[in-house]
Amino acid sequence: MKSGLIIREDNAQSVLDALKSIGNKDVLVGIPSDRAARGEGDSINNAELGYLHSYGGTIEIPEHSVTINRKVNPDGSFANNGQFVKAKKSNFSTIHTVKAHAVTLPPRPFLDLGIDEKRNEIVSQFKQAASAILSGDAQAADVSLNRAGIIASDGAKGIIQAGDKLTPLAESTKRNRWARGRVGEKPLYDTGELLRSITYIVRDKNASS
Structure with a gap:
């Protein structure tokens, strides 16, 4: 007896291939090594500075x-x-x-705040990636993952550019900026190097760091 089920196209293999491809990828947001370098003579790079600002810490200034x-x-x-x-x-x-003196930085988690602010948009892109996977379209899924990375990194930059959700600058930091002819008082936004270093990458989970 016939079941009445008509198989018009068997895309099981393409779905499996897409799952294998996309399931092996991570979307990483932050400051990669190729953007970590700061100006000549700086003793700390952008990635280290980003970590210290995110979690707080003490820096010894010579x-x-x-x-x-x-x-x-x-x-x-x-x-x-x-x-x-x-x-x-x-x-x-x-x-x-x-x-020589020590400077204690309060936590200013710009990455976490930026991602949380854009959470709905990021989740939407992940859902689109999942939908593309079920259709066996690994390329479309990869596009959605890249869009999620762009949204997340832009969110982190937006937190720095706005500045209103971060712990305000200490008076000593303001005086230091004024001494260098800089009048801005937004936390984390001085030369703009840290802001410009923030980006994202979509990479295989087994890729070297």
């Missing part, structure tokens, strides 16, 4: 010199009440020695 830039009016008085300015706007500079 003795070093800083240049204070100001602008002097034609009559010899300081412009802007003597406030520090950027080097390109300065016509008066002094060099000062900063003694």
Whole structure:
């Protein structure tokens, strides 16, 4: 007796292949090694700095010199009440020695906050990846995983750019920035190097770190 079931297409193998391919992938968000380097002379790289900011910690700062830039009016008085300015706007500079000291960073988990803020969008992409797998389309699933990575990394960047969900800067950090002619007070956003280093990768789980 016939069952009445008509098999129009057997895509079991393509589904299995897709499951094998996509199930062996991770979506990693953060600061990869090829983006970790900072400016010459920095003793800590972006990946280490990102970890310290995320979980908190203490950094030992060696003795070093800083240049204070100001602008002097034609009559010899300081412009802007003597406030520090950027080097390109300065016509008066002094060099000062900063003694070795320790800086304690409070936790500012920008990655966790960014991913949590975009959770629904990220989950939606994972669902689309799963749906593509069941259709045997590994390529479409991979596209969805990459979209999830983009959304997550953009979320982390957004937390830094907004700054309102992070522990505010200490007064000493603000003074340090002002001494270098930087007036921004957003936590984690000074030179922009940390922000630019954040990205994502989709890679095989057995790939070397």
